[in-house]
Amino acid sequence: MTPATTVPPSATPVLSVRDLSVRFRMRGGRHIAAVTGASFDLAAGQCLALVGESGCGKSVLASALLGLLPGNAQTAGTALLHGEAAADDAVDLLTASERTLARTVRGRRIGLVPQSPAAHLTPVRTVRGQLAETLRELNRTPRSALPAAVRAAADRAAFPAELLDRYPHELSGGLAQRAATALALVGGAPLLLADEPTTGLDRDLVDRTADELRRHADDGRALLMITHDLAAAQRIADRVAVMYAGRIVELTDAAGFFGTPGPRHPYARGLLAALPERDFRPIPGLPPELGDLPGGCAFAPRCPRATDRCASAPVLADGVACHHAEEPVRA
Amino acid sequence: MLDLHAVTAGYDRRAPVFRDASLTLAPGESVGLLGPSGCGKSTLARVAALLHRPDSGRLTLDGEEVRGWRHRAPRRLRTAVGVVFQQPRLSADPRLTLHDLIAEPLRATGRRTEAPDRVAELAAAVGLTGDLLTRRPHEVSDGQLQRACLARALVLRPRWLVCDEMTAMLDASTTAALVAAVEEYRTAHGAGLLAVGHDRVLLERWCDRTLEWTDCAKPAA
Amino acid sequence: MADLTLTKDAPSRTWRSHGRTRRSTRTVRVAASAVIAAATVLAVLIVPPVVQLDEQAIDLALKLRPPSLAHPFGTDDVGRDLLLRCVYGLRVSLLVGLVAALVATVIGTAVGAAAAAFGGWTDRIVMRLVDTFSSVPHLLLGIFIVAMFRPGVWPVIVSVALTHWLSTARIVRSEVLSLRSRPFVDAAVSGGASRWRVTARHLLPAVLPQAGLAAVLMVPHAMWHESALSFLGLGLPTHQASLGTLVQTARGSLLAGDWWPTLFPGLFLIVPTLAIAGLAGAWRERINPRRRSELML
Numbered sequence: 005m006t007p008a009t010t011v012p013p014s015a016t017p018v019l020s021v022r023d024l025s026v027r028f029r030m031r032g033g034r035h036i037a038a039v040t041g042a043s044f045d046l047a048a049g050q051c052l053a054l055v056g057e058s059g060c061g062k063s064v065l066a067s068a069l070l071g072l073l074p075g076n077a078q079t080a081g082t083a084l085l086h087g088e089a090a091a092d093d094a095v096d097l098l099t100a101s102e103r104t105l106a107r108t109v110r111g112r113r114i115g116l117v118p119q120s121p122a123a124h125l126t127p128v129r130t131v132r133g134q135l136a137e138t139l140r141e142l143n144r145t146p147r148s149a150l151p152a153a154v155r156a157a158a159d160r161a162a163f164p165a166e167l168l169d170r171y172p173h174e175l176s177g178g179l180a181q182r183a184a185t186a187l188a189l190v191g192g193a194p195l196l197l198a199d200e201p202t203t204g205l206d207r208d209l210v211d212r213t214a215d216e217l218r219r220h221a222d223d224g225r226a227l228l229m230i231t232h233d234l235a236a237a238q239r240i241a242d243r244v245a246v247m248y249a250g251r252i253v254e255l256t257d258a259a260g261f262f263g264t265p266g267p268r269h270p271y272a273r274g275l276l277a278a279l280p281e282r283d284f285r286p287i288p289g290l291p292p293e294l295g296d297l298p299g300g301c302a303f304a305p306r307c308p309r310a311t312d313r314c315a316s317a318p319v320l321a322d323g324v325a326c327h328h329a330e331e332p333v334r335a
Numbered sequence: 336m337l338d339l340h341a342v343t344a345g346y347d348r349r350a351p352v353f354r355d356a357s358l359t360l361a362p363g364e365s366v367g368l369l370g371p372s373g374c375g376k377s378t379l380a381r382v383a384a385l386l387h388r389p390d391s392g393r394l395t396l397d398g399e400e401v402r403g404w405r406h407r408a409p410r411r412l413r414t415a416v417g418v419v420f421q422q423p424r425l426s427a428d429p430r431l432t433l434h435d436l437i438a439e440p441l442r443a444t445g446r447r448t449e450a451p452d453r454v455a456e457l458a459a460a461v462g463l464t465g466d467l468l469t470r471r472p473h474e475v476s477d478g479q480l481q482r483a484c485l486a487r488a489l490v491l492r493p494r495w496l497v498c499d500e501m502t503a504m505l506d507a508s509t510t511a512a513l514v515a516a517v518e519e520y521r522t523a524h525g526a527g528l529l530a531v532g533h534d535r536v537l538l539e540r541w542c543d544r545t546l547e548w549t550d551c552a553k554p555a556a
Numbered sequence: 557m558a559d560l561t562l563t564k565d566a567p568s569r570t571w572r573s574h575g576r577t578r579r580s581t582r583t584v585r586v587a588a589s590a591v592i593a594a595a596t597v598l599a600v601l602i603v604p605p606v607v608q609l610d611e612q613a614i615d616l617a618l619k620l621r622p623p624s625l626a627h628p629f630g631t632d633d634v635g636r637d638l639l640l641r642c643v644y645g646l647r648v649s650l651l652v653g654l655v656a657a658l659v660a661t662v663i664g665t666a667v668g669a670a671a672a673a674f675g676g677w678t679d680r681i682v683m684r685l686v687d688t689f690s691s692v693p694h695l696l697l698g699i700f701i702v703a704m705f706r707p708g709v710w711p712v713i714v715s716v717a718l719t720h721w722l723s724t725a726r727i728v729r730s731e732v733l734s735l736r737s738r739p740f741v742d743a744a745v746s747g748g749a750s751r752w753r754v755t756a757r758h759l760l761p762a763v764l765p766q767a768g769l770a771a772v773l774m775v776p777h778a779m780w781h782e783s784a785l786s787f788l789g790l791g792l793p794t795h796q797a798s799l800g801t802l803v804q805t806a807r808g809s810l811l812a813g814d815w816w817p818t819l820f821p822g823l824f825l826i827v828p829t830l831a832i833a834g835l836a837g838a839w840r841e842r843i844n845p846r847r848r849s850e851l852m853l
Binding site: 381384385386405406410413414416417418420422425426427428429430439440443444484487488490491 | 738739740742743744745746747748749750751753757758761762
Binding site: 205279284 | 421462463476477478503504505506507508509511514533536539540541
């Protein structure tokens with residue numbers, strides 16, 4: 005079930021995020037720290053699942069990478085999107101102008117697989133019309149080559165060619181998801197960003213969507229999947245990043261995380277244990293307010309292992325940010 | 336006993352969503368109903384909660400046949416079934432604080448004086464802390480809001496609970512917490528449960544027995 | 557830029573803002589609208605009682621004088637000061653606009669909410685009536701109503717109010733209908749709430765911002781309507797200054813090349829109504845639910 009984790013590390017990652025932080029300015033000069041100091045690399049052919057509960061900052065992180073933050077947001081750090089050739093055509097997604105992002109990044113270098121495909125597709129145009137328009141816009145496909153290109157694009161996302169003339173409301177949830185994925189793939193973007201792609205889908209459909217996304221990673225794309233669905237993450241991820249209260253608290257290989265030795269951060273352990281196929285036991289308490297984070301470790305109030313040391317914030321070292329992490333088992 | 340017999344329902348008489356659905360819950364029993372999205376299981380849940388009048392068929396609640404739905408149902412029957420929906424954002428009146436949200440059924444039924452004690456008790460049961468109760472829905476997360484919606488469903492001490500995809504939008508820990516709160520209530524009050532969803536692993540772990548949608552209803556032609 | 561108070565543990569970060577610049581032009585627009593609207597209200601409230609000048613003071617020696625220091629807006633064909641006449645005229649027009657909009661909103665909200673709440677035949681009959689009334693041009697219907705009474709302020713208010721509640725009724729009805737199918741109404745029904753309680757506690761408060769917005773947008777509309785009726789000679793008696801009667805009596809002098817008796821009442825009608833519409837626009841943005849979710853948490 006778990007894919008092989010031995011992805012050859014590329015010389016340069018497709019996306020490297022360093023100390024990315026996002027905060028929102030609120031009324032009265034308050035700030036809400038939605039993302040704090042997130043750092044990770046993502047290579048071609050690799051899938052990183054960013055997991056955490058709703059409100060932990062993972063969607064904000066995705067919006068920051070796409071340059072779609074609202075007006076009251078402030079960012080810090082870097083998020084370099086590397087090109088295929090030299091290192092010098094890297095774009096910092098956090099500082100690039102809206103013009104650069106719109107013309108050269110969204111669709112062309114980052115494809116977005118949206119959370120609710122039905123809302124992402126234009127209700128008044130057929131799937132064929134939308135694919136054709138996107139092809140013309142992104143790839144400058146000549147009119148004569150369009151029919152074949154549309155079929156090829158649909159085929160890549162396993163969208164049945166005979167349904168191309170349907171309108172979005174005539175599609176089931178799974179088919180709408182594939183249509184949206186086909187649109188995301190049109191520009192041949194080396195990085196795919198999937199924001200909660202499986203929310204509200206049936207288990208079978210979750211598995212199928214996950215497998216299809218995995219296939220696109222195997223085709224050599226980098227895939228960043230943001231989800232609260234641990235089963236979907238387990239199905240496709242090479243690496244897992246667990247977010248809690250705006251920070252990445254654990255970043256590790258998916259096989260070890262979901263299998264043995266298991267997660268090392270107490271929060272990640274609790275999250276996995278809460279699954280109905282495991283202990284089905286909730287983590288006590290509620291996540292903290294992002295506008296009023298405690299000074300030390302944000303998880304300490306809910307943590308069974310918390311001690312005095314947790315009054316100082318742990319840094320992410322060796323893949324885990326905890327003073328009392330489970331020791332990695334060395335064979 | 337909650338007994339649905341040969342229920343046909345939908346939003347257009349000529350094209351019902353499903354036909355001839357039958358389902359029986361013994362008192363205190365918990366039943367999980369599994370089905371793919373769009374099959375009509377949510378409509379069945381609304382029929383069972385007296386919120387949607389079926390085109391034909393019978394609903395019997397503790398030996399009493401239901402003859403009216405929504406406002407036409409006697410209040411005593413309507414409030415015998417508590418209901419929790421999939422999307423907490425849409426099921427909470429955006430202008431009420433969480434405290435008022437939970438207390439609203441008490442106020443609507445003229446039991447306003449019980450509200451302070453009952454809300455405090457339920458907030459603790461579903462894991463909401465005091466400060467959150469003064470906020471409005473847009474100031475809390477989905478998980479926190481769904482906890483409040485569950486508390487609201489329990490506030491009148493219903494004999495039956497209908498949970499329609501209650502945890503589909505939520506993370507693993509919140510799911511486990513909400514299920515634990517439901518089970519705690521059921522143990523204390525002996526209430527029956529109809530949990531509708533598509534997550535087989537979850538419903539099999541949660542409920543006494545699970546049913547496939549195809550076992551109890553025919554899809555509409 | 558760096559903020560060290562909240563991120564004690566972290567190294568000092570350099571924060572970059574991503575705010576759009578559009579915001580500032582909007583602020584300027586709203587501020588200008590607010591200043592003009594406030595000045596208008598103050599002018600009509602304070603000037604008449606404080607200044608104690610007689611707007612009706614006739615001085616035939618001074619008839620049709622162009623704007624000057626003594627008479628900044630000039631004088632009319634019987635030598636009355638036009639600035640004073642405009643302020644009094646605005647006072648009447650604003651009164652008619654406000655009262656008519658208020659009455660129309662109350663009627664419209666009640667009818668729309670009742671139609672949606674009862675549904676079925678009530679809804680169908682009421683909405684067909686609304687459609688029928690809407691198919692008659694407002695002005696025609698308004699003329700018909702004022703024609704039944706002696707000229708005066710109240711017939712005009714009644715005429716404007718009775719022709720303007722229709723659109724509010726439609727807005728409120730469709731809002732209530734769309735809210736009625738939300739799960740939170742289901743939850744209220746399941747919690748034992750009566751039909752009345754669902755309407756009064758959950759539905760009406762949710763449409764009040766919309767209805768209020770419609771009311772504010774209706775004030776300029778009603779002012780224009782009053783002016784139109786008065787201009788046609790069907791509204792207020794000619795000796796009573798309103799913006800419509802001012803323009804109407806000045807028509808003759810316009811042909812003679814005297815521009816000021818029509819220009820200034822016209823400006824007094826246009827500028828305050830634009831300001832009110834500007835404020836209403838800002839309010840609409842505020843109550844827009846999309847803005848509430850601007851913070852993406």
